Amino acid sequence: MIRLLHTADWHLGKRLKQQSLLEEQQLFLDWLISCCLEKEIDYLLMAGDLFDVANPPQDAEQMYYSFLARLGKETNTKIIITGGNHDSIGAVNGIRPLAAAWNVVLVGEPFPEDPSQECFPLTNRNGEVEAVVAATPFLREKDFRLPEGFEGDIEQRIAEAHRIHYHRLADHCIQHFPSLCHVAMGHLFADKSISSDSERQVGTMHGLPLDIFPDSFAYVALGHIHKPQSPQENRMIYAGSPNMLSFSETEYAKRVVVVEVSASEISQIESVPIPVFRKLYDWTGTFEEIQAKIDQFEPPQGLTPWIKINVREEKIQGNECANLLEMIQKAQQDWNGKAYVLDHSLQFTGSSNAGTPTAGSVSIDSISPSTIFAETLRQENYEHWETLNQLFQGLVDELQQSEGGEA
Ligand SMILES: [Mn+2]
Numbered sequence: 001m002i003r004l005l006h007t008a009d010w011h012l013g014k015r016l017k018q019q020s021l022l023e024e025q026q027l028f029l030d031w032l033i034s035c036c037l038e039k040e041i042d043y044l045l046m047a048g049d050l051f052d053v054a055n056p057p058q059d060a061e062q063m064y065y066s067f068l069a070r071l072g073k074e075t076n077t078k079i080i081i082t083g084g085n086h087d088s089i090g091a092v093n094g095i096r097p098l099a100a101a102w103n104v105v106l107v108g109e110p111f112p113e114d115p116s117q118e119c120f121p122l123t124n125r126n127g128e129v130e131a132v133v134a135a136t137p138f139l140r141e142k143d144f145r146l147p148e149g150f151e152g153d154i155e156q157r158i159a160e161a162h163r164i165h166y167h168r169l170a171d172h173c174i175q176h177f178p179s180l181c182h183v184a185m186g187h188l189f190a191d192k193s194i195s196s197d198s199e200r201q202v203g204t205m206h207g208l209p210l211d212i213f214p215d216s217f218a219y220v221a222l223g224h225i226h227k228p229q230s231p232q233e234n235r236m237i238y239a240g241s242p243n244m245l246s247f248s249e250t251e252y253a254k255r256v257v258v259v260e261v262s263a264s265e266i267s268q269i270e271s272v273p274i275p276v277f278r279k280l281y282d283w284t285g286t287f288e289e290i291q292a293k294i295d296q297f298e299p300p301q302g303l304t305p306w307i308k309i310n311v312r313e314e315k316i317q318g319n320e321c322a323n324l325l326e327m328i329q330k331a332q333q334d335w336n337g338k339a340y341v342l343d344h345s346l347q348f349t350g351s352s353n354a355g356t357p358t359a360g361s362v363s364i365d366s367i368s369p370s371t372i373f374a375e376t377l378r379q380e381n382y383e384h385w386e387t388l389n390q391l392f393q394g395l396v397d398e399l400q401q402s403e404g405g406e407a
Pocket of ligand 1 (some may be wrong): 224389
């Protein structure tokens with residue numbers, strides 16, 4: 001029997017509105033070590049987006065190295081990490097010579113010409129090979145091996161390149177490990193997946209067809225999409241990101257997936273919830289509704305919760321910007337450091353506004369000149385912004401009266 005833990009999209013070093021997520025990322029890694037111990041994990045499969053950026057900050061790198069060292073010392077878990085679209089090949093592959101000594105396999109880039117370099121036999125506790133994993137990282141254009149004269153648009157090219165790549169790996173596994181359980185890893189946007197707003201698009205609008213994975217793969221450990229989901233039940237699974245990476249991820253729980261292989265077959269798939277280390281709140285409503293939420297709010301335990309406030313009013317009165325800032329300031333005073341408003345937006349939904357408002361953003365033609373002016377002053381942190389704002393408002397009023405029009 002072999003027990004795998006499938007995770008992805010750590011995005012170490014990620015910042016949300018300039019705030020570092022390192023604290024909750026560290027708590028996740030600590031939790032992950034205890035999870036590997038408790039669940040007796042043989043292999044940890046991390047399906048891409050290890051870091052958030054190509055040149056990760058030093059503190060994020062150190063956190064990652066310490067994790068590898070601790071996992072190696074405190075558990076019997078081996079680890080296989082593939083690169084995602086956020087990862088540079090160098091950031092993943094850089095410590096390969098050292099990593100091998102720690103039972104860490106790093107695959108920063110694929111081997112389109114040589115499947116043997118991308119396939120790794122997995123041994124059980126008795127030292128017998130019981131499964132094999134095709135550890136495929138994110139495929140870039142340079143990795144595509146399309147047949148000469150292949151015609152098709154960009155979506156078809158990407159799909160065909162993936163199909164060819166995975167079929168080659170499947171053939172290799174069938175030839176060299178015929179009676180074992182075959183597992184694939186992938187960092188891609190699969191058809192029927194629901195994204196959040198923290199992934200970066202990878203060339204396909206509609207998602208890759210699921211048949212890029214040959215039937216011989218009994219389990220496909222996917223990364224890229226941050227919301228946990230299964231494009232194909234019990235077989236193609238996105239573990240999801242372990243920490244909330246954006247305010248669009250507040251509605252669902254985070255998890256890792258524990259996959260058990262017995263007698264060369266997948267015998268069990270278990271979704272293990274990850275504790276919420278920092279709560280994120282995304283509040284949308286009128287001034288009155290938001291104020292009610294603020295009044296009722298009791299900051300939870302754990303790291304300081306972060307809140308996004310989206311005020312939506314139908315009509316513009318002109319003083320909304322100042323009111324919003326005042327409301328936020330007062331709330332934060334009352335919370336006394338126990339909660340923090342990280343982001344806010346103002347939106348007007350009245351009939352005079354063209355188009356549909358987008359959540360979390362301010363459509364420029366739906367805001368009065370005075371609101372834009374006030375917001376600009378605020379962002380510039382201008383000292384006398386209130387006085388300036390009043391003067392500007394006076395000018396706008398004068399202009400409107402002389403034009404005989406309305407705002
Ligand atoms: Mn990602």
